[in-house]
Amino acid sequence: MVTLGILSAFSGDNINYLLGGLVITVGVSVISVIISLIVGSIIGIIQFEEIPYFSSFVGTINNIIRNLPLLLIIFFVYFALPRIGIHLPIFLATVIAMSTFESAMLAEIVRGGLASIDIGQFEGARANGLNNMETMWYIILPQAYKKMIPPIISQLISLVKDTSLASGIVLAEMTYRGQIVYAQNSTYIVPVLVMLTVVYFLLNYGLSLIAKWFDKKLA
Amino acid sequence: MEKAKKRRFGIIATIILAATLILGLLWATATAEKNAKHQDTLSRVEKQGKIIWGVKADTKLFGLMNTKTATPVGFDVDIAKALTVQISKQTGVPMSAEYVPVSSASKIQLLKNTNIDGTVSTMTITPERAKVVDYTDSYFNAGQSILVKKGSEIHSIQDMNDPKYTVLVVVGTTAAKETKKFAPKANVVALQDYASAMQALKAGQGQAMSTDNAILYGFANENPDYQIVGGNFTNGPYGIAFDHDQKPMVDQANRALATIKENGIYNQLIEKWFSQVPGLDWRDLEV
């Protein structure tokens, strides 16, 4: 009976359906991490530059976003924004919610990465006739990003896990699809949850190994 | 940058950003009001050549996802399909039907969002909801009931009126609001979807699950250890919902609904989905 449940829970159709969800999970995560990297870098640099008033203003907004639960931001973007006239399809809503949240997280990482660069390098570069922008772009950022690769991969892992929260707004990612599969038959629940665990684990553990490899290489 | 220049830049940038945020917020509030009276659903569906229906994906008999085709199937889905065909005939504009899975909590937002044009999703007509959405005439007669494990000491909702009992419901359903009226002392715990609620009942998270009888029949059918007890304690007809102020669309849908009830399509669908359900007299459901 139990084995039968496992076998039919993992019928070809169900597996395909779940893996289709994995594509969405990975898609949302990768797009969000790219957007957050760009937005987060801008916010991080602004905070690092310590521009009077501006940096602390941006920093405050960043802190507010960073300190809210992602689940709330997802619900807000999808369920509350339409009330002020912003209508987003579900995939886009998820990407925007996750990018907003992750940008705030990555801004902190970028700021920390920049702060870890030796001040002497700024002075040296400027002594060689580079201006502020050029110093940042050619000398500082490449080094900072190299150091930031492992924490950025960690954030990608978080995103892959956090995409499961979008099942709350019925995005057809992997966790939601798992729920649909065990809605067919309640004996499927344990096999489905085990399969989801294994797939998430393999994906994220693989990513964490890559992060570790970079960590070693950079050290 | 020298200090004074940097300071000036900081002040200006802060003012610009703050102004953008405030103006953005004002603009957003203004659009919100404008959007309250938004476009006409009927002309939109005619223009896009399809009707996007919100349907359930986790509810047996009404709307359950078929993982092979990745589309939901059930009575609600078939009703949506039949209505689409009929509305196409009435308006003379060929339209196809598209289905988007919705949850009990999300369907009203999605209508407002115009992500879906209409919803056939086991939605009980209530006065509160009728203030925010437009309903068609009822397409299915349901009522709230409870599902318990066989051999349970609970025989009706009144038996649940004790703080030691927990009733499981789904967020955003009428049952989530009504159960307290019939069993004020019982704990009511709301879950995100029916799949989780049924699993929670099986896991002993509550002694009963409450929602419309028709949905419960689907679960009782699937889980022979569970049964519906005490009959219906509310009367809640299901309606097809559209966004607020969509009279042309609602009229079309009502005409289509009346037609499929007359020409026998409706009864065919009732037979197709409910004739196999033990304990349910499907002939009662026919019109």
Added chain:
Amino acid sequence: MGLLQNYFSTFLQGFGYTLLSSVVALVGSMLLGTLFAIMQVLPTRWMQIVGNIYVQIFRNIPLLIITLFLYLAVAKVVKMNGFTAGTIALTLYTSAFIAETVRAGILSVDSGQMEGARANGLKFGQAMRYIVLPQAFRVALPSLGNQFINLVKNSSILAFVGGLDLMYQGNMVAANSFDTFTAYIIVGIFYLVLTLPLSYYMQYLEQHLKAKA
């Protein structure tokens, strides 16, 4: 803001459950996390492996999956309601991150200190407890603080299993009033009341520690 008045007790109840869940999970995950961190630095090979497997598993799967597993599957064997299931899941999940943080803290303490303490006649446990761990925690404090903030935010997972927390109540108010915008803004403010002071205190602490070093 009429919404806040009408549903004030609902929000407050949710706030209470969020706070309770966070505090319980905080204590639990600190204990578990420290335990697994120590296991990973013990000389015994199999202990290291067990500690490592625990940390890797709970770090790499979504909190939602752990929560659903406890609430829907484990609860068939051991009775637990949504609040308990969610809080335990939160504890297990967070403990893996705390274990990593504390382990890094322990490794940052000069190994000579452990040897010195042992040479002075302290047992391994004593040396760990009185010499190494206090220093490790000091080093780990800023990232532990971040884990606590994450924990409070992650407690919103309780909403998925009827855990009566702030997010759950917010969803109920949103569904009942149809005023999603205001409902979620109020929920956000309640969360910020918990997380923002913690966050600013951590920033202050980090700078303070840096200035000291």
